[in-house]
Amino acid sequence: MISLVAVSCAMCSHLPGTEPRLPDDATHYVMPDAEVVQYFMDILELPCMTGVVWRQTIIKFVQHQCGRRHYRRLRQLLSDARRLSAVFSNEHQSLCWLRSERGEEESHWQNRLLHRAASYLYAHWQGRVPIVILSNSPRFCEEYGSAQVGVHILSVSTYVHNFWLEEEEMHELCESLSAAWQDSLLSGKGSGCQQKEFTEYLPSDVLQAGIKAVSSHKWRLSSDLRRFENLYNLELQFEDTKQPPARTATMSIPFSPLFDERGEFNESGFHAEMKSLVEKVSPKSKKQ
Secondary structure, eight states: OOOOOOOOOTTTTTSTTOOOOSOTTOSOEEEEOHHHHHHOHHHHTSTTOOOBEEEHHHHHHHHHHSOHHHHHHHHHHHHOGGGOOEEEOGGGOGGGOOOOOTTOOHHHHHHHHHHHHHHHHHHHTTTSSOEEEEOOOHHHHHHHTTSSTTEEEEOHHHHHHHHOTTOHHHHHHHHHHHHHHHHHHHHTOOOSSOOOSSOOSSOHHHHHHHHHTTOSOOEEEEEEEEEETTEEEEEEEEEEOSSSSOEEEEEEEEEOOSBOTTSOBOHHHHHHHHHHHHHHHSGGGSOO
């Protein structure tokens, strides 16, 4: 789990335990959107790319929507103090939240949230340093490009050519990655991240529509795995939070050690036990 660091600013740098991470002499700070992080990560990894503000939403996007390799790359950037970057916990700041509108595309909603977070930080820092949002969405640039003084929205190509004229490596990378990004748009296949390591039960837009229409249940499934001598005890707890009081079903089953004679993890056996136990506590199997 990545710990969220405090963003350095004149208003909160005096708080105990905070360490300034963003450069004070920067001409601007950068906030990339999800698509830029997905397809242009190589540019963000260059040593000259400092002063990047990583939103918590972006970190969760990479963690859940991209492969482990992409997430590890991001973790290395966040843990490297030489990058002079910071993580902003935007999902814990109420002033950065906007409710999605009826029928609004998720991508447009996420763009509004990104611009709201950038505007909040610019005001929080009292307008000392401009913020550049990196986004290749023409619609985003057109609608919000001039909505807030000090908050600029630029495509990756425009940003590289305007701010890094002498960085030949960055220009070459930008041309190569832009071509790959265009190819992925034409083919309809994402190549910036590895393929997901799981199959989505439902697309995110369907889930969002169900939540808004109050036609979907919100369930919480927690687990606890403990070892007792030569046995493992797995306990699952299920709660249906839509209709209070929440219903809870708890099952505990002991089963043989999860390692074979050679000391290797028995993955298929573990998955079979998990599937069986989840079916026992899932709402589909509950008697009406």
